[in-house]
Amino acid sequence: MFEDNSNEPIILTDYLDDESGELIQLVSEDDEGPLSDENLPDELPILPIKNTVLFPGVVIPITVSRNKSIKLVKKAYKGDRIIGVVAQKNHKKEEASFNDLYEIGTVAKILKMLVLPDGNTTIIIQGRQRFQLVEALQEEPFLKASYTVIEEEEDITEDEMKAITSSLKEAAYKVMKLNPEIPKEAQVALENIQSYTFLTHFLSSNVNADVSDKQKLLESNNPKARAELLLKFMLKDIQMLELKQEIASKVHSDIDQQQKEYFLRQQMKVLQDELGQDGPDQEINALRQKAKDKKWPDEVKKHFAKELDKIGRMNPAAAEYPVAMSYAELLVDLPWDEGTEDNFDLKHARKVLDRDHFGLEKVKERILEYLAVRKLKNDLKGPILCLYGPPGVGKTSLGKSIADALGRKYVRMALGGVHDEAEIRGHRKTYIGAMPGKIIQNINKSKSSNPVFILDEIDKVSSDFRGDPSSALLEVLDPEQNSTFKDNYLEVDYDLSKVLFIATANSLESIQPPLRDRMEIIDITGYTLEEKVEIAKKHLIPKQREEHGLKAKDVAFDKSAIVKLVNDYTRESGVRNLERKVASVIRNIAKSIAMEEEYDAKITEDQVRKILGAEVFDKEAYEDNKMPGVVTGLAWTPSGGDILFIETSLSRGKGKLTLSGQLGDVMKESAMTALSYLKTHADSLGIDYRVFEHYDLHVHVPAGAIPKDGPSAGITMLTSLASVYTQRLVKKKLAMTGEITLRGKVLPVGGIKEKILAARRAGIKEIIMCERNKKDLEEVNEKYIKGLEIHFVSTVEDVLEIALLNQKAKEPMEFILPESGK
Incomplete structure (x- = not known):
């Protein structure tokens, strides 16, 4: 039933009985004729309706709920019952004005009015003839307008009429056949329609089309054009119904195919049982039998049994079946509590370590300590060691030796370039191609729950939009947390506390501080x-x-x-x-x-x-130069210690400072600090203050293609500047490291062992360093220091007193300066 504000149109072609209120008969063709002009009023009350269009001869019920519409209907029903029905352009508009209506509508007669218990009013109306709005006369209390009646054209021959009638009925029968919701009585009603005009109106009212399309049918004054447009809409409806039927047929066919496959699989299962071949049940039983011998936590045991039950209920042809089977196989294959026994023979362990590696006493001592504690107390959690040092010193190969000494399995995982968090934690099973992380994969490959696990190049882990593997490693490398490590794929906790993790790194700066805090750093420096x-x-x-x-x-x-x-x-x-x-x-x-x-x-x-x-x-490159301003410094690099030269020269100018050699910000600041100190203490060093204003200073660190930075070159810069300004030579085979302040204090620096080794390799005999670095020598083997004279200083004066000779260059530079006061 239509409403003047309805959203769901239902075309009704039946009639309501006056007494029973039931629909009893189809409107006859005798009732569809137009009203005579003398029976039509000069002005029409206009009833806007939504979601449908009223056609001449067609009867529809309308539930009236808008105030204006109720007033209109009640007044019209008391009078001649003639109203004008016009469709709204926008069905969402609640209060419609003339601007919201189409210009062409249908004159209708109210056949019956019923007041329903909910207060709404329902009217049964019959369309009589088309009209066009001419002028709006009033909008309150309801719409009223003047109009003109539209006469039907009869520009169609009898043969054309018969052909079109036949085509329309044939299309209508096809729609009824394809749409099971249309009652059979509709076909009887259609067969009884003889009038060509009423047939087009009847089918136009019932065709599945938008209001705008139905309005085009109403506005069409040419019966032939109207019939052709109607036939177009009906054929479109037939195509949609055929497509729906085809889709429904395919779905039904798929269901039938699934049932067929199910029965075939059941038959195949029976045949496999008879022949003794392995089927899905045999695979599940094999896993269940394998699980009986497993030593695993109760939680994992229950989880595994639940997974097997789920697989048993699953269709073996389903896409999820192989995924579930792979997961169950991983659970049963993982070494939950199966490991190797540690060899607590400490003498054997030392023999193996000494056999494979020369030196590295600190690392060997730490491994022997670990074994000794495990021997005395058998529940020590695995420590997290980080072997830190330059490339080529044997960090990775040391892991194999440790595994051999302990009698454990050896596993290595390269972390260089890893940028996906899932590489550590695994993927969730819901993803296509999901797999466990590399930690669980390598544990499973080793078939041991307590291997020696090498995390190689942990400082080269990167991160991007896929996550941060360094953060994922925090749980792996925390002895307090890794007993309950959870892999996304595994879904249950796995105990990593028995694993001896050994990480290797060339640099500590790129390792996250929280990750570095979880590891015991063991420094492996270069070899003598x-x-x-x-x-x-x-x-x-x-x-x-x-x-x-x-x-x-x-x-x-x-x-x-x-x-x-x-x-x-x-x-x-x-x-x-x-x-x-x-x-x-x-x-x-x-x-x-x-x-x-x-x-x-x-x-x-x-x-x-x-x-x-x-x-x-060339050895000569590492020996002293006989020119003032050339000083040897000591530097730390990721590849170990190295020496570098700082060269300084003066030229006549205006006191400009030039720094070259790809220096970083820290080294540039060291040079400026050194120059400021010299300017402040020029008198005590015997430097004429006018030199700073009339000579340009150029500080260069050779190997300009290599970037250089760090806080180790402060006293080296100062000594080089003091040497060139005083023209005093620097002591031969002397190197230095340390930072300075404007007050002349010498500050400590790092990498002392690497720097001492670099000095030995270069043939240096004396080293100057901060007094507060004396404690760092306690960790350096005495044989590395043998033959080296180390001067510990606390002030810049001490540095210059040791480094600068009273001897000047053979041809010292003569400063040409203006007289004082000029």
Whole structure:
């Protein structure tokens, strides 16, 4: 039933009985004729309706709820019952004015009015003839307008009328056949319609089309054009109904196919049981049998049983089935409480560590301490060690030795470049291609719950939009939390406290402070010359000899040859490049043997130079220069310690300061601080203050392509500036490290051990450093300091007193200065 404010149109073609109120008969064609002009009033009360269009001859019920409409209906029903019905353009508009209505509507007669118990009024109206609004006469208490009646055109032949009637009825029957909601009585009513005009109005009223489209049908004055437009709408409706039927048929077909597959699978299951072949049930039973021997927590045991029950209820052909099976297999394969027994023979452990690595006493001592505590108390949680040092010193290979010493499985995970948090925590099972994180994967691969787990290059973990792996590692590397580590894929807690985690790093600066706080940092510095010689003799040469298919009698290295390799070809903290150079020499010998050429099996210094060519590093570059303003400093780098030169020169100008050599902000500040100090204390150092105003200063740190920064060059900068301004030479084979203040205090710096090793490699004999760095020497082996004279200072005066000689350059620079006061 339509309302004047309804949203759901229902076309009604039946009639209400006066006494019973029931719909009893279809409107006959006799009732659809137009009213005569003398029966029509001059003015029409206008009733706006929503969501439908009234056509001549058609009867529809309308529930009237708007105040204006109720007043209109009641007044019209007491009078001639003639009203004008016009469709609204916008059905959401509650109070409609003439601007909200279409211009063409239908004159209607109220056949019946019923007042319902809820207070609404329902009227049964029949459309009679079309009209066009001419002028709005009133809007209160209801709409009223003048109008003109639109006469029907009869521009159609009888043959055309029959053809169109046949096409319309055929389309209507097809709609009824495709739409099961249309009652069968509608077909009988359609068969009884003989009038061409009423047929088009009847079908226009019932066609599934928008109000705007139905309004076009009403406004069409040409019966042939109206019929063609109506047929277009009906054919469109037929296409939609056919598409719906096709979709419903496909769905039904899919359901039938699923039922067929189900029965076939049941038959296949019976056949597999008869033949003794493995089916889904056998796989589940195999997992259940395997789980009986597992030593795992009760919580995991219950979770596993629940997963198996879920798999048992699952269709083996479903996409989720293999995912669920893979998950259950991971649960049962993981080593929950299956591990290796630690070897508590401390003498054996020391023997293994000494066999594989020369030096590294601090690391070896820490491992022996761990074993000793485990031997005395068998429930110690695994420590988190971080081996920190330059490349090539044996951090990663040390993990294998520790695993061998403990009798544990060895697992290594490379963290360099890892930028996805899921690499650590795993993916949730809901994602396609989900898998556990690398931690659980490697534990599962090792088949041990207490392996030695190497987290290689932990300082090179990166982060992006996929998360921060460093933060995910916080739980893994916290001894208080990793007993309940939760992998996203695993969904249950896994105990990592038995794992001995060993991280390796080249730099601590890039590691998050909370992550660094969870690890015990063990510093592995570079090797001395003596250590490198021993490592080459015991490890590198035998290894390369074996890899190149040679025997001990085929080649042997003289000690002086190894020293030359270390000093002249591999200036580094570790031994990686030294191993490459050893391999180059042995390859040359292997070629001679393979080509049956004569060669000397004893490798000497001369042969090293002959095979490898000219020396890569020149010793002369590390010796002192006889010019003032050149000072040797000590620096720390991720590859170990190194020495650097600071050169200063003066030229006539206006006191301009130039800094070059790719210096960072800290080193630039050190240079400016040193210059300010010299200006303040020029008199005590014997410097004419006019030099600062009339000479330009240029400070350069060679190797300009390499960026340099850090707080270690303060006293080196000051000594270089003091030397060039006083033209006094700097002490030979002297290097220094430390920062300064404007008050002349010397501040401590880091990386002392690396710097001392760098000084030894460069042939330095004396080192100047802050007095507060004396405590750092306690961690440095005495043999590293042997032969070095270390001066501890607290003020700049002490530095200059030690570093500057009273001797001036052979040809000192003469300062040309204006007289005082000019």
